[in-house]
Structures are given as structure tokens and as C-alpha cells.
Amino acid sequence: MKILVCVSNVPDTTTKVTFTENNTQFNTAGVQFIINPYDELSLTRGLELTEKLGGTVTTITVGLADTEASIRKALAIGATDAVRINAVPTDAYFVAEQIAAYAKAENFDLIFTGRESIDYNGGQVCGLLAEMLGLPSVNVITSIEIDGTTATMERDIDGGREKLTANLPLVVSAQKELTEPRIPNMRGIMAARTKPLKVVEPVASELTSAAVGFELPAPKGSVKLISVEEAGSLISILHNEAKII
């Protein structure tokens, strides 16, 4: 079983987001970066599968050298080896193209992405990557089991749950319920020191999109308290003042 897990390097979930360059660039000053939480789930599920079935888990990250702290963490959690495509991940198409170029020659049985990265939330890499590799894809899965060359998965759908199968090789994207993330331990961190981290130069790719500008949501308004006696006025306030109904 040869598994590839796509790992994004994203701002910590508690980051206060600000922008620079006339609101076209995310301001990374003082920001802590972490492994994209959905990718951490993918990684853990990948490890669980190979622990049961044997095999390897490779991680791949599109990013510059500053992403290596997250990559080392992925290795400390248990990945066999890691690949870094030495380029700024400009958009989903670019990222998918880079990963596809590497994955093509490697014949992975199963490729995981997160359902989305928690920074730009595009949620496109899974589908794009599968298309570029000519593989089937199933996104937003909440469980996956492998039996021979068949994967059985579950995913949430409107008002219920879908159970489906697909043949390997396959590209999937992970949803929250997939598994519990694993915390690395010191032995894992030590082992990560000597695990291979291969740096690969990007393939040529045309830029297909560019961010024109970002906007922060309006600051939260203050709370208006209504006394119990005036509860009846709530509807008219929602109508006339808040204008939301």
C-alpha cells in the first residue's frame, strides 16, 4: 500500500488575520504556521491504514523552505518520507499541477488531500489532482477502509449519509470525522531527524488566477439587551432596526 498525503502549511487557527500590499497579500508577520488540520487527519488515517495493511505514507507539500517545520512534524507523527515542491503555492490549480507532476511517476495506491486548506478554503485540489492523474476521486469522506483494491468510504450528504466504494488507485479528501489526529512523541520527533525530505523543483505552470483583494468581515456589533417585559418588541426590532427579517 503506497499512500500519498498532501500537506498544506497554514496559519494557526487562532491567528488574527491582517493584509498588506493594499489588501492583496496575507500578512504573515508574527503568524504561527501549522499543518492544515484536515491534512493531519489524512496523515493519521494513512498511517492507520498502513499499520494494518503494510506500506508507506509519503507526504507532499508545495511550499518554500519555511514550510519544513510542518513537514518535520508530519514525519514525527509517522510519515515514512516527505517531498517538498520548492514553490509558493499560488492557487489550487498550480498546487494540483505540481503534485500531479510528482505523483504521476510514483504509482500511489491512494492519495489524500484535506477537504480544504483552512487558509483560502478553496477545496479544489482533490478534484483537480484526480482529473490531472486520470483517477477517480471522492471528496469530503468521513471514513475509509481498504479491502484488496477496493476502498469503502462514507460521506455526509444532505440529511443523511452515503456509503460508496471505488477501486484503487484513488484520490480522496478528508472530512473532520475521518479519525482523531495523532500527537507526535519524542521518539517520533527523533526519528524524523533522519527521515528523507526530498526537495523537488516545480514544473513549469501558467498562472491561472490572481487575488485582486481581500476584505475582512465587519467587526461584530454590540449586543442589544431587551428586558423581559419588552420581549414583544423583538420582532419589530429585527424588522426595522436589524433589518434581517
Place this chain on the structure above:
Amino acid sequence: MTTNAQEFTKANKQDVYNHPDYYLLDELLSEEHKLIRSTVRDYVKKELSPIIEDVAQKAVFPRFMVKELGELGCYAPQLPVEYGCGGMDYITYGLMMQELERCDSGVRSTASVQGSLVMYPIYKFGSEEQKHKYLPKLAKGDLLGCFGLTEPNHGSDPGGMTTNFKPAGDGKHVILNGAKMWISNSPFADIAVVWAKNENGKIKGIIVERGMEGFTTPETHNKWSLRASATGELVFNDVLVPVENILPGVEGLKGPLTCLNSARYGISWGALGAAMDCYDTALRYSKERIQFGKPIAGFQLQQKKLAEMITEITKAQLLTWRLGVLMNEGRATPAQISMAKRNNVDLALNVARNARQMLGGMGITGEYPIMRHMMNLESVVTYEGTHDIHLLITGLDITGENAFA
């Protein structure tokens, strides 16, 4: 005897701690240091923060964590890999203690005792057989250890100890008699590293195992401090201990004092962690708590407290980091370690008290960690060399004059 995390009530509040780093000292750490720190922090936030308040309120030792801290690698991470330890540096060890004490001094105490006071003497003074027999199991948390030095009548003056052993006459055993007091981990410990005088009055280390006849470990109840860690006595009543359990490599007070150096080093990082947690809590609270129409962070008297806290914390962070570098180079002196222990515990107590005031009544409750830290620190300022004794160590070091007695 509680063993499962499920037996404790989980707090509703999320632990949102982030360490203050005013002078960008993280830049002095390696990526690996930071990864280890975030690993311990993630573990604490996931497994310990939700239950620590309930654990402390109930004063029940969270025994499940002994194994988990072992799996994480928190016991003597600086000792060599061949004995099942981490082979890491002293800054790693310090950061781990800082993250654990940031949660609770009792949690850090459990790890400190195991790593510095049980594993370290076995590593430093033990025979190869003793090292291979005990260290890997202690590192994994399969065994829990404790350290017996202090006696009911000999605290700051350990050289006066009366616990003693003499040959049993069979050439294979010694007979141990005496009692030790204020021993962290004792009620649950599988082994105890005990310091006792031999028939010539020389202090030796000896490993006592639970189950040896005449060896008991009564628990000390009704503590207002370190309620998440178990404290007790060690009582030896004609205990027959095999001679191969005596640590061959050291004689005299140097033995226990060497262990205390290693533990005090960990405490200096740990106490700073408690201070950082109190500061982080008070800063966040001050921005959210509205009085007289604005956040209390906007009032001068509160800013004075916060500004003084971060100043003291930053100074201590520098001192502690530098001490770590000296430890890595094998150049740190016991007096330097004393200074860091004394300074950091003292500042942690002051930060805790000021932070408690800022939170008003809320600071009294278990909704926030401050009062728990403050009470814990009253033990930390007392054990492993009291505040006053450390001052005398510095005094002796700079003047050459002994003012102890």
C-alpha cells in the same frame, strides 16, 4: 485509586494558552525545540487541561497520565537513547517541564521526580545492570519512581538524616530502617531511590521496591497545594534490600545534591511556565472584562501589573534559556541553578498573586487556573531547597562565607 481520564469531569472551557515571547526568544530555539514544545502543549490541551481542575479539586492522582507522559517522552529526555530515553538536550527538557507546569505544578512534579530524582541518579551512579533493569521501564512510564531524602526532622539539613542500613549478615542483603517525608509520587511509586547512611555513617543511594517486606508508603492527606500530585511518606521497618540495589557510583551528600541540581533546573523552567500561564490568563481577561465602561486593561493600575509581569517573565526567560545553554555545555554551576530556581519560583508567585487580583472574584474560582497555580507554587518555593536556602547558596558562592549554620 483513579486510573482513567474518563473518571474526571471535563471543563467546558477551551484552553487557549499561548506563551508570551516579548523578546522574540523563540528565535533562540531550534525547530525541533519548538516542535517538542508544541507536542507537549497539544497533549496538555487535549488530555490534561480539560480535567486538571477537577483532579485538583478532588485531590486524586491522575494515574493514567504516568504512562501517557512516558509515551510522550517527558521522563529524563536528556538521558541517552540506549536506556530508552530521548538523547535530547537540556533546553528540550526545560521546555517540556515548562509546558507541564504551565498546566499544573503537580503534573510537572510527577515528571521531575521520575526524570531527575529517580532516573538521573540511577543513570549517573547506578551499575550497568541497574540502568538496564530500571531506566527503560521508567522512561516508558511502566514503572513510577520516587525519591527519598527529606526526613521528618531533617529538611534543609539532609546531612543529619537518621535513615540507615547495615549488613544483614548473609552477605546478600542489607537491613534498612528509618522514614522519609514529603515524598512526591510515593503512594503510587513502584520503586524508591532512598538516601540512607551505611554502617560507617556514609550516605548511599539504595533502590527499594514496592512489595519488600517492612516497606510502606502512607499518603499525606489534606494538602492545599499540589493536589494533582500524590505525596506521602516512605517508612522502612527492617526492610531486607539486596546489596545489588545499592548505587555503587557515589557516596555522601554529593549524590542527592547532584540529583537536586537536575530537578531544580527543571523547576526553574517549570515555575516560569506557571507564571506565563497566569500572565496569559490575566492579559486575556483584562481585555474582556468591562468596568466603568471600558476593558480593565485600559486602567493604569492594571497595566502596571501586566507590564511588571511581562518584564519579570522576559528577564526570567532570558536567564533560564542561558542556564539551559550552560547546562548543555556542562558548565552550569549548582549556584547558578539555585539562582534560577529561587528567582523563577519567586516571580511566579508574585505574578500569580497579581494576576489573581486582576481577576477579582473570578480569580478565586476554579474557572481560571491562577489560584491553583498560586497554591501549588507555595510547595514549589519550599521543596528542592527553600527560597531562603537558595539565597544562602548564592551568598556562599559570592562571598566564600558559609552562613548556613
